[in-house]
Amino acid sequence: MQELINALIPHVIPKLDELWISLWQTVYMMVVSGGIAFVLGVVFGVMLIVTREGDILEHRVCFAVLDRTINIFRSIPFVILLAALIPVSRLITGTAIGTTGAMVPLVVGTVPFFSRQVESALASIDRGLIEAAQSMGLSPLGIIFRVYLKESIPNIVRVTQITAISLIGLTAMAGAIGGGGLGDFAIRYGHQRGQTDVTYVTVVVILVMVSVIQRVGNLIIKRTTH
Amino acid sequence: MIRLSHVSKSFTRGKERIDAVRDVSLEINDGEIFGVIGFSGAGKSTLVRCINLLERPTSGTVEVGGLELTALSPARLREVRRGMGMIFQHFNLMPSRTVLENVIFPLQYRKIPREQMEQKARGLLRRVDLEGRAAAYPSELSGGQKQRVAIARALATDPKILLCDEATSALDPTTTQEILALLRSLNADLGLTIVVITHEMAVVKSICSRVAVMEQGRLVEQGPVLKVFSSPREKVTRDFVGAASNLSKADLLAASGTLSLRPDERLVRFSYTGPGVSEPLISTITARYGLVMNILFADVELIGDSPIGGTVGILTGPTERVEGAFAYLRERNVRVEVLQECKS
Numbered sequence: 001m002q003e004l005i006n007a008l009i010p011h012v013i014p015k016l017d018e019l020w021i022s023l024w025q026t027v028y029m030m031v032v033s034g035g036i037a038f039v040l041g042v043v044f045g046v047m048l049i050v051t052r053e054g055d056i057l058e059h060r061v062c063f064a065v066l067d068r069t070i071n072i073f074r075s076i077p078f079v080i081l082l083a084a085l086i087p088v089s090r091l092i093t094g095t096a097i098g099t100t101g102a103m104v105p106l107v108v109g110t111v112p113f114f115s116r117q118v119e120s121a122l123a124s125i126d127r128g129l130i131e132a133a134q135s136m137g138l139s140p141l142g143i144i145f146r147v148y149l150k151e152s153i154p155n156i157v158r159v160t161q162i163t164a165i166s167l168i169g170l171t172a173m174a175g176a177i178g179g180g181g182l183g184d185f186a187i188r189y190g191h192q193r194g195q196t197d198v199t200y201v202t203v204v205v206i207l208v209m210v211s212v213i214q215r216v217g218n219l220i221i222k223r224t225t226h
Numbered sequence: 227m228i229r230l231s232h233v234s235k236s237f238t239r240g241k242e243r244i245d246a247v248r249d250v251s252l253e254i255n256d257g258e259i260f261g262v263i264g265f266s267g268a269g270k271s272t273l274v275r276c277i278n279l280l281e282r283p284t285s286g287t288v289e290v291g292g293l294e295l296t297a298l299s300p301a302r303l304r305e306v307r308r309g310m311g312m313i314f315q316h317f318n319l320m321p322s323r324t325v326l327e328n329v330i331f332p333l334q335y336r337k338i339p340r341e342q343m344e345q346k347a348r349g350l351l352r353r354v355d356l357e358g359r360a361a362a363y364p365s366e367l368s369g370g371q372k373q374r375v376a377i378a379r380a381l382a383t384d385p386k387i388l389l390c391d392e393a394t395s396a397l398d399p400t401t402t403q404e405i406l407a408l409l410r411s412l413n414a415d416l417g418l419t420i421v422v423i424t425h426e427m428a429v430v431k432s433i434c435s436r437v438a439v440m441e442q443g444r445l446v447e448q449g450p451v452l453k454v455f456s457s458p459r460e461k462v463t464r465d466f467v468g469a470a471s472n473l474s475k476a477d478l479l480a481a482s483g484t485l486s487l488r489p490d491e492r493l494v495r496f497s498y499t500g501p502g503v504s505e506p507l508i509s510t511i512t513a514r515y516g517l518v519m520n521i522l523f524a525d526v527e528l529i530g531d532s533p534i535g536g537t538v539g540i541l542t543g544p545t546e547r548v549e550g551a552f553a554y555l556r557e558r559n560v561r562v563e564v565l566q567e568c569k570s
Contacts, residue, residue, distance in 0.1 A: 126318070128314055151321065151322050
């Protein structure tokens with residue numbers, strides 16, 4: 001057995017510790033930047049919805065500014081964001097390199113995409129529900145939490161899955177500024193030193209992460225859809 | 227008392243201006259069931275939304291129970307809205323919540339103990355005959371059951387007024403009657419003022435005491451249901467009465483040109499508007515004026531307790547005697563229409 005493993009993935013076994021560290025770096029980036037991006041994305045997504053024309057807090061200027069800013073940031077490729085945001089990172093986190101230095105670009109790269117996703121999730125709420133809530137005397141805040149967000153939980157979970165999985169892809173790129181993580185691990189050994197087995201193992205590990213996200217999400221969707 | 231004074235509402239869609247409601251003044255008394263009828267696009271849904279200010283009128287004032295709603299702050303307006311329930315054509319139940327949670331929903335604005343809210347909700351569900359479905363989700367209910375839940379939800383805050391926006395339009399005739407019976411009993415038991423928006427005359431006939439007819443944003447006619455429908459002044463009202471009875475088929479028949487008449491024949495429609503339907507009018511005119519009436523169809527409906535209706539047929543006989551018969555009928559409040567005559 002030991003021999004078989006050694007034969008199949010000769011370069012991975014000596015680096016198990018490093019693989020483990022890389023995995024945690026990726027998880028760390030995912031949780032922190034994903035968590036911040038989730039909150040910001042939901043806030044912006046809700047703002048896009050409630051300030052749009054004809055909605056409960058219609059506000060033309062607020063909507064237009066948010067809408068265009070998101071479009072601008074969505075059109076910047078992530079690799080460019082990584083470089084361009086170095087000064088901002090330094091300002092916010094005190095460093096522009098390493099796992100912590102990758103947080104700011106990860107958040108900025110994820111929030112616009114996720115905001116749009118949340119917007120489309122909330123947009124699928126029937127206008128009639130909002131009207132019913134208004135007729136019952138709910139305040140705008142009440143409508144946001146008790147109708148828009150509560151009634152879109154399955155859809156929000158669905159778009160969170162999509163965003164979380166694409167965030168794994170972004171964390172891999174964060175290796176470019178020394179962010180560490182699985183992507184960085186695979187590039188350094190698998191690509192640059194030609195140890196292909198390292199790449200394969202990394203891919204399998206990421207595959208496991210993706211299926212965990214998918215499974216957990218599907219479970220929540222199943223529980224909240226009636 | 228709900229009082230709308232010179233209420234207008236217009237929307238701008240791009241460059242286009244749509245006047246959905248034009249200068250409508252209306253009074254609805256406490257404890258009555260008031261109907262607003264109109265074809266789709268007549269502005270009736272917009273009008274009912276002006277009562278609880280889901281749509282803010284472009285001009286005019288809305289008064290409910292002596293309070294001018296158009297002058298209230300948003301917070302005060304929300305408070306007033308809790309005193310007005312509303313139900314909708316598509317029910318608008320919260321799909322992620324159970325029936326019980328849906329009924330509790332409007333109560334959660336203040337801190338009432340959960341038990342007390344549940345007790346209240348269960349009482350309301352008993353009222354609408356849905357006690358056993360408290361744990362079900364809206365998707366598991368039929369249309370009629372959904373509307374019952376919506377009614378229970380609308381009643382949760384003990385409103386004095388219930389606004390119904392096409393509440394039975396998505397339901398089949400039997401279920402419609404069940405919902406209307408429920409509304410009628412709520413009106414009788416709780417003294418609830420009910421405003422019914424509909425395009426179905428059957429709904430107005432079955433539960434409303436007064437009705438307003440809307441067309442192109444204007445209120446063209448209003449009054450007691452019997453009076454409005456038995457002697458309609460406006461064309462749109464006649465269309466409603468006509469559409470509700472078989473007699474309108476005669477217009478189609480005349481328009482189709484399939485009927486070929488001899489020179490002494492004509493296609494006629496007699497409409498009875500009030501007492502007198504029980505008199506044997508057709509027999510009388512045929513005997514008295516020596517005419518022959520070939521009845522194609524006849525229809526008599528009850529509105530309130532009074533019958534309205536009519537007869538369509540081909541009347542055969544010389545012109546002067548036919549004119550005499552027409553005069554006789556007109557004297558007895560029968561509307562006479564000649565729909566088709568021989569072309570020669």
